[in-house]
């Protein structure tokens with residue numbers, strides 16, 4: 001309890017030192033009591049440093065968990081003012097490594113043997129250390145070079161304590177200051193809580209890596225380290241050691257003869273493949289996590305590292321994205337508005353023309369520049385900001401996607417300032433749309449649903465009969481369901497009819513050809 005109090009006191013002192021209260025007071029219509037308490041810090045020197053810098057310095061002083069919190073906040077550009085988000089994105093969580101005997105103890109406890117027994121060699125000096133984990137290199141007994149990621153000891157306790165304080169603080173703020181709820185502080189902390197706890201389980205990270213590796217097994221564009229499952233636990237993972245040049249070292253890449261233009265468009269292709277083909281994307285694409293191979297066998301291929309954060313998208317999300325991007329680039333804002341209402345994201349009673357004109361107002365200025373300079377990430381961001389005004393809840397996976405898009409665009413344009421994102425991405429969007437509508441889409445969906453239909457179809461007449469009996473006057477939801485089932489059945493019947501007709505045609509053709517071959521000369 002005393003420790004909790006001291007920690008709270010420390011947070012309070014740091015917040016006052018950097019005038020964070022003043023940021024809050026100026027940003028919102030703060031209640032009088034809060035202004036009075038804030039005004040009591042008369043002894044504080046006049047604050048002249050910009051608010052974003054002050055917030056960043058305060059978080060740095062509060063330690064790794066708060067630094068991580070700032071990094072996560074920096075990605076919520078739909079909530080944060082741009083000056084603060086820009087400054088927070090500069091937070092670095094490079095922290096001093098923890099002693100190697102602690103890493104060795106962690107490996108021994110997790111994998112059941114000392115590194116000397118497990119590996120042919122183990123380097124006690126870490127190659128990198130961050131707030132959650134650090135990485136050591138080693139060699140397996142079969143000669144394979146590996147990288148070992150070890151969780152920082154005692155992290156869970158520290159995280160739980162700091163998060164509990166954050167919940168307490170946000171709860172208090174929300175209670176005394178209703179206006180602050182607009183920023184959804186509790187929701188943001190809850191998201192951060194989940195994010196950190198996900199990162200604490202390295203097994204999740206290993207599983208994400210394995211999935212991404214499988215998705216790109218046949219690709220010439222991206223390499224993902226293999227996970228060595230016999231040496232993986234929730235606090236230690238061992239994976240193939242990758243060699244390459246960090247993508248941020250552009251001069252080195254150029255000197256090695258890597259084609260930067262190709263690298264740039266490959267990056268976009270990889271990203272859109274992850275999004276629209278797999279619905280599974282690496283969402284921590286900062287340049288430190290991306291290498292480029294210069295090994296002759298895999299020259300110029302991307303290497304991905306650090307799989308702690310991935311985004312997943314379902315068909316609904318993909319449909320939303322492709323519809324909106326395509327409508328945007330046709331400047332069809334009405335379609336954008338309709339897509340939001342049809343998908344149920346904007347409330348049903350939203351007026352299409354109002355949403356359309358809001359979207360137009362925020363996006364038209366973006367189109368005032370050459371197509372190649374348009375940022376998908378910016379478009380999505382503006383869209384989310386506009387949508388919020390219409391009570392659209394922006395889905396976390398799309399916020400993650402928007403943040404990753406900004407990273408990819410930044411990276412792509414650093415490698416090739418002429419990168420035309422739209423030209424590179426359009427075929428993916430169009431292919432996705434093509435697969436969703438028309439015969440191809442229907443056949444694909446039927447194929448995917450076939451096993452389920454096999455169960456449902458025989459029961460359909462009974463279920464429909466029972467539903468009709470139970471509800472002589474079916475209510476709206478049941479009515480909708482029945483209508484949907486009937487429509488689906490009709491569509492399937494049409495497809496089956498078409499296939500039967502085609503098969504019949506082919507069969508008659510074959511029979512006719514056979515008869516003609518046999519008896520044709522007698523005719």
Ligand SMILES: Nc1ncnc2c1ncn2[C@@H]1O[C@H](COP(=O)(O)OP(=O)(O)OP(=O)(O)O)[C@@H](O)[C@H]1O
Nearest residue numbers: 128130133134135147225239240241242288305306
């Ligand atoms: N498989 C690997 N092969 C070679 N080097 C690796 C490998 N995995 C990690 N590293 C090295 O360790 C560094 C940190 O790894 P990683 O990003 O996974 O850790 P992290 O703790 O999540 O760090 P951060 O939070 O800064 O991204 C990488 O930048 C890279 O230099």
